[in-house]
Amino acid sequence: MNHTGTRLDESRVIRAPHGSTLSCKSWLSEAAMRMLMNNLDPAVAEHPQALVVYGGIGRAARNWECFDKIVEVLKRLEDDETLLVQSGKPVGVFKTHSDAPRVLIANSNLVPHWANWEHFNELDKKGLMMYGQMTAGSWVYIGSQGIVQGTYETFVAVAKQHFGGKAEGRWILTGGLGGMGGAQPLAATMAGFSMLAVECDESRIDFRLRTRYVDKKAATLDEALGIIEDANAMGRAVSVGLLGNAADVFAELVKRGITPDVVTDQTSAHDPLNGYLPQGWTLAEAKAMRAKDEAAVVKAAKASMAVQVEAMLALQKAGAATLDYGNNIRQMAFDVGVQNAFDFPGFVPAYIRPLFCEGIGPFRWVALSGDPEDIYKTDAKVKELIPNDPHLHNWLDMARERIAFQGLPARICWVGLKDRARLAKAFNDMVKNGEVKAPIVIGRDHLDSGSVASPNRETEAMQDGSDAVSDWPLLNALLNTAGGATWVSLHHGGGVGMGFSQHAGVVIVADGSDAAEKRLGRVLWNDPGTGVMRHADAGYDTAQDCAREQGLDLPMLENK
Amino acid sequence: MNHTGTRLDESRVIRAPHGSTLSCKSWLSEAAMRMLMNNLDPAVAEHPQALVVYGGIGRAARNWECFDKIVEVLKRLEDDETLLVQSGKPVGVFKTHSDAPRVLIANSNLVPHWANWEHFNELDKKGLMMYGQMTAGSWVYIGSQGIVQGTYETFVAVAKQHFGGKAEGRWILTGGLGGMGGAQPLAATMAGFSMLAVECDESRIDFRLRTRYVDKKAATLDEALGIIEDANAMGRAVSVGLLGNAADVFAELVKRGITPDVVTDQTSAHDPLNGYLPQGWTLAEAKAMRAKDEAAVVKAAKASMAVQVEAMLALQKAGAATLDYGNNIRQMAFDVGVQNAFDFPGFVPAYIRPLFCEGIGPFRWVALSGDPEDIYKTDAKVKELIPNDPHLHNWLDMARERIAFQGLPARICWVGLKDRARLAKAFNDMVKNGEVKAPIVIGRDHLDSGSVASPNRETEAMQDGSDAVSDWPLLNALLNTAGGATWVSLHHGGGVGMGFSQHAGVVIVADGSDAAEKRLGRVLWNDPGTGVMRHADAGYDTAQDCAREQGLDLPMLENK
Ligand SMILES: NC(=O)c1ccc[n+]([C@@H]2O[C@H](COP(=O)([O-])OP(=O)(O)OC[C@H]3O[C@@H](n4cnc5c(N)ncnc54)[C@H](O)[C@@H]3O)[C@@H](O)[C@H]2O)c1
Ligand SMILES: NC(=O)c1ccc[n+]([C@@H]2O[C@H](COP(=O)([O-])OP(=O)(O)OC[C@H]3O[C@@H](n4cnc5c(N)ncnc54)[C@H](O)[C@@H]3O)[C@@H](O)[C@H]2O)c1
Incomplete structure (x- = not known):
């Protein structure tokens, strides 16, 4: 094997398995495997044979040898083990426990003084790194x-x-x-x-x-x-x-x-x-x-x-x-x-921040069955649970009508702290009751309320000047790991390039089990919760109001 | 309250409680509280009234209001809750579970392009940040x-x-x-x-x-x-x-x-x-x-x-x-x-790296009882469990004779992958059997085998040129969180200053319980394990041999 591995293999055509038959030992590792594969589906990825999913050179795995090995490891992974992925390479499997993530990912992170494209490219060429963008290297891209x-x-x-x-x-x-x-x-x-x-x-x-x-x-x-x-x-x-x-x-x-x-x-x-x-x-x-x-x-x-x-x-x-x-x-x-x-x-301070203050951002889910009907059923469930939001209903209708699914059927919906855990638990019930044909994977973009520090984009012009403070996304990743997400990732350089952002991803599987229900309840509350917390700490009234309304426990809030 | 809070309070004299009476709801949160306080003990810290523990302006909490609030929260923290600390400020409490960390900490982290002293100092002055050094902000400094x-x-x-x-x-x-x-x-x-x-x-x-x-x-x-x-x-x-x-x-x-x-x-x-x-x-x-x-x-x-x-x-x-x-x-x-x-x-490539290849580094523990006898008993236990290491025995003897304890009695010992979990489990048994008077806190410096990326120091001149890759310490922190450490921290700029390092801390409590035994077995195996993994991946023979001998599961190793 070439030290840098095989980056381009024209012969490769990857598609995630559909249906309810497992190739892994549980739905948690199965979900990771299918979502990795789905990221490289020709209908999803920009240049799948080079492992490039989107956003320039945003990859799903470092090279084809690493891809194969990740799949191999996921197939043998036990439900108390965790796979570590370092810039797209499967570097270790360690014993954890059933409520811990099955995969932990760190992509493209560089010590700040060296965090530039020149140094990254040097390492990338040596086969030591990979650019993960946001959802490319964290296996929850769902196409356009x-x-x-x-x-x-x-x-x-x-x-x-x-x-x-x-x-x-x-x-x-x-x-x-x-x-x-x-x-x-x-x-x-x-x-x-x-x-x-x-x-x-x-x-x-x-x-x-x-x-x-x-x-x-x-x-x-x-x-x-x-x-x-x-x-x-x-x-x-x-x-x-x-x-x-x-x-x-x-x-x-x-x-x-x-x-x-x-x-x-x-x-x-x-x-x-x-x-x-x-x-x-x-x-x-x-x-x-x-x-x-x-x-x-x-x-x-x-x-x-x-x-x-x-x-x-x-x-x-x-x-x-x-x-x-x-x-x-x-x-x-x-x-x-x-x-x-x-x-x-930038578009965030101009148009998006008010949404972030309530933890509203790009919540998304994917039907592991591969059956579009499963998504249509979840669409209906969302309308049922959030009945008085015509804007949201309109979006769901237009999406169904005008957006062709790419790869595994998926849906995205900008919802916030007050809704995410509720929806996730309802989806878990649908899996449990057999209303959908297989488990549902739930995740989001790294571009979200509590998961990114990016002073030229998501955190541009924060009210208190804390644009560059990246403690927040790190805490987000640690908390989602503690809460029991299925996979968690920490990336650098997504969206705006090397040196300019740090961000975290989270994906969690609703497999219909009671254990999953608990994990979903924690993770999908905590995750948008950190976004509201971050904006409340920065002094945004909307966020502080939302925190109080939703009963977030922010110890220093009353002193503001 | 001044927006930046009180940084200097000459009236403050902090010492950790000794003995076996709890002020918190469990030994896990109690340990965090005592170790935070111990970091500010006048016998331990360089400038305790300014919250400065060591290393320039390495602090334990952002300001005295934050210190008080952290203590208050730790006292009320439930055993399925997790406190988030952002650069020394307690920003949120979230529901997790009993095997999750009780505290998650991110200190001094800045998006790389802004990761310099000028920007840090600006934020620090605004009250938005704190310099955590390594063990200052992660509450496991034990004096000189x-x-x-x-x-x-x-x-x-x-x-x-x-x-x-x-x-x-x-x-x-x-x-x-x-x-x-x-x-x-x-x-x-x-x-x-x-x-x-x-x-x-x-x-x-x-x-x-x-x-x-x-x-x-x-x-x-x-x-x-x-x-x-x-x-x-x-x-x-x-x-x-x-x-x-x-x-x-x-x-x-x-x-x-x-x-x-x-x-x-x-x-x-x-x-x-x-x-x-x-x-x-x-x-x-x-x-x-x-x-x-x-x-x-x-x-x-x-x-x-x-x-x-x-x-x-x-x-x-x-x-x-x-x-x-x-x-x-x-x-x-x-x-x-x-x-x-x-x-x-630098001293690491010249003298320390061979030790890191076997996961050997600054393992340390603290007797929460405050009783030096507890440490002497653990000293004896170490000698018993590692009988054929005269160098180590000599160290323990000299340390006992010549090193005055500062604050809570503590011991440090450079041991590696093959010994850490073993020692920790033995300490847990000593707590269980009442051989020591209170639980033992086990941790390490961030300067360790798998927990730091610092190209001018710990990762200077790595064999494969991966000095600046900081995926490794991030994975270390995520894995220790997943494994159930008691508190986990992610810092930037320790030792060598802003822009030049990223590193992770871990502390875990041996409270004598069976649950702790399981967590100790995982975390104190995984933590040095990531160090051996990181050096094996960089191509060091000693690390690859150690990984094979100890049975680490490193999926890509055989392909090297
Ligand atoms: N605001 C957001 O939410 C958001 C989300 C995703 C991506 N982005 C950013 O948007 C950018 C695009 O992302 P993408 O995934 O579409 O990347 P991409 O690399 O897949 O697409 C970029 C496209 O630009 C074209 N292009 C390059 N130079 C051009 C030129 N001079 N004139 C005309 N076309 C040119 C390329 O041919 C390519 O098709 C990235 O920088 C990404 O980080 C922003
Ligand atoms: N290699 C390691 O393992 C390791 C470990 C810890 C610290 N360090 C590094 O060592 C340095 C010292 O750490 P520390 O905790 O002792 O810091 P400190 O700030 O507590 O002590 C520094 C000392 O240097 C003195 N000093 C400053 N300028 C001086 C000058 N021009 N001449 C003489 N004395 C001067 C100060 O008075 C002070 O006492 C830090 O940079 C730290 O990051 C290295």
Whole structure:
């Protein structure tokens, strides 16, 4: 075996087993195995044969040897053992107990002074590391649906804040139709906006056309603008994928004096080596240069990002609601001299933080049976348990109608402290009663209320200035481990890249047992609870009110 | 209450309760409370009224309000609850279960891009953070004894490597007699060396005289050298505390052409603002300037460190065995232009790593009864269980004879994977059988085999280049949480300062119960096990052999 292992194997096609037959010794390890495999399902992952799930080079396992070994270990894992995974490599199996997690994961973590892409890439090349992004390395990515809800919520909030709630006749400019960015056109049209999304890789546009996330493809800016104009004239929202370089197109719009209503971006700017195509380069040229001269690629990419950010600033000045959608493009431009790069806000402080204050974030679940009917039944259960939330009901209906499942059927729903444990226990009952055909896996994104420190994104502009304090996600991971989650992960660098974030993941299995019911009750209360706690500690009234209402035990709260 | 709370309260004198009466609801929470208090015992802590335990500004709690609240919460904590402590502040209490930790701690953690002293100090001043060092914020500091054994082991290894095992007639030059550094003179004479220790704060020298850690005090270099010469002439080893500035004295020795046999340093160089006195300044001047102009202090301190490191390099050239003893002074000097600062090695790769490969490190335990007899009984038990290790027996005898207990009686012993769980279970039996008067608390330093990533110290020059990978300490903390340790902590910046390390602590209580026996068996096997795992993964033969011998389950090992 090559010291660095096999990173690319064109022959591999991974799909999680469906149905209720176990290949592992329990549903807990079975769930970990299926979710790892599901992350690499060709319908889910961006480049499964390279183990890349989404977000640049976000991987599910370090290499194929490690993948095989993880599966092998999960198959033999006892219910009082815990597997340790270090940057995608299964490094140890230790005795714990039945209420402890079955898998503990740490991905991409570097001592701060060395926490940059240069050092990471060096280690990655030596076969010592892997980039885990958020849900790639923690095995709970569910394809583009995961991000549709978040993006939809954001666009709805934008419409409310800037356009009196009316998105009709308005359009959003963005870049990137990758793993996460591909959700943008669907979320936009769901929210009533038209969208022009610039993407440099035609295969990405075609993939989004196939899955019905984008409506049309255009080869030129004029063509794209024409499609949007026509739709607007007919009172309809349309989304267009424009083949091109975002830096070019954004700058061209400034030049022409055309101002979109909303401007954002979801190229993989957080990773200037692998995630952003410099202006004037073809994809093939970029690929060759990455192998030959990394520094040159990074330099060219950052220069183009500066052009794009300059254009975003100009469009903001011209009246567009401009927001950073969490890819760290402002920091990259700032690094190469765009001093006012941070003049447009990140989406979290602008639109999402009020939700975080109540522990509301991207709660999600997956039917291990593989049967879409199981998800539809849980959809109905959610409506039943949360009867008076038309926004949520509307989301569930639209999701069912317009979002194709990818891999194992899954659902996402932004719900908070007051609802998560309740829903989870109800799902566990459904498993117990046989209403669904197999256990349900419950998890969330790392981008959540209590699980991330990321000063350019989730924790940007915290009220007390504690943006960079990462004690919080670490406590979150420790507490979820203590509570008995099925797997827990600690990552670095997700979303915004090396050096800029630390975050924790949690996944827990509802297998219908009484033991699971207790664990679900603890973990899915504690997990959003830490989010409310973190925001209450930072001084947010909404969070302090929520803590009091829900009876959280925050010892220093009364002294505030 | 002031937003930043009370940092200094001259009226406070804290001592842990002794005896077997509980103030908390169980021995687990009682142990946490007593160990927190013991960290602030005037006999243990460097500046207890400022909550400073050791190592510059390493604190046990964020401020006195937080201290009081932690104690209050521990007294009411149920045996299925877990207290979360964020940089010394008790932020939440959550339901877990009886085999979960009672306290989970995260101290001083910052997102890497912001992980520097400037940003830390800003947050610290706002009352949002606290520096936890290693065992200060994780409540298992046991005074200078803790470090004596490590320093002793190191000096013995130095004598073996450089002087054929004979230290007689040889002397060590060092700086700093603080919380940890104060152990140097005792460790040196135990190992057979004389020592000249330069310390700028006379009260520190006097404190070490009182506790019998240093033999003599000198006011001038001539006086100090005279004392050492006289002792050498009489075939004896002596230690001298010289009042002065280490940079001055080290440089003066170079100028005079006097070369010690061994050179090292333990000023708090890792913290240039608070830990190192610039040349030509008085303590009072430094205190005033710290309040007035932080940047000026840091600049002056680093300039003096550069002088000291230049002198250390010159002495190395002249033939002295020169080593960095883990205070990051090389990095500080390097930062201000001493390009060859790293020409002398750190003590870990030079002398300690072979021990880490077998999971051997600073295992320690504390008698909650407060009765020294309990420790003497455990000493005897260790000898009984590890009968064929004269080195270890010798240590236990010397420790008993020459080391005064500080606060709760405690013992430290460098033992590894094959012994820790065995000893712990035997201690638990002693509690069960009433051989000792109260439960025993078992822990370790964060400076241990599997619990730290610190590329300038514990993980310097790893064989595979993985020095900066911090997945390992994070996995260690998660696994110890899963295994049922009593409290677990994740820290940043201990030892070498902000940005340069990430590390985990673990403490577990032997309360004599069967449940504790199971937890001890898991945690004190798993904890050193992760150290052997980490070194086996890095390719060290000794670690791989140890893993195989001890039957560790390391899935990828056979492929190496
Ligand atoms: N705010 C959020 O909630 C959130 C969520 C997920 C991801 N993100 C961030 O969004 C970014 C995108 O994530 P992803 O998973 O879609 O990544 P991805 O790597 O799968 O997709 C990025 C896409 O951008 C395209 N691209 C790169 N350079 C371009 C250029 N110059 N012009 C046009 N297109 C270009 C690529 O071809 C690719 O399709 C990441 O930085 C990620 O961290 C934000
Ligand atoms: N290698 C190890 O195992 C290990 C263990 C613990 C601590 N350390 C490191 O050693 C250092 C010391 O730790 P500590 O707990 O003793 O810290 P401390 O702050 O308690 O003591 C430092 C001492 O140095 C003195 N000092 C400062 N500047 C001086 C100068 N210019 N000349 C002479 N004396 C000076 C101070 O007066 C103080 O007494 C820290 O950096 C710590 O991280 C290493």
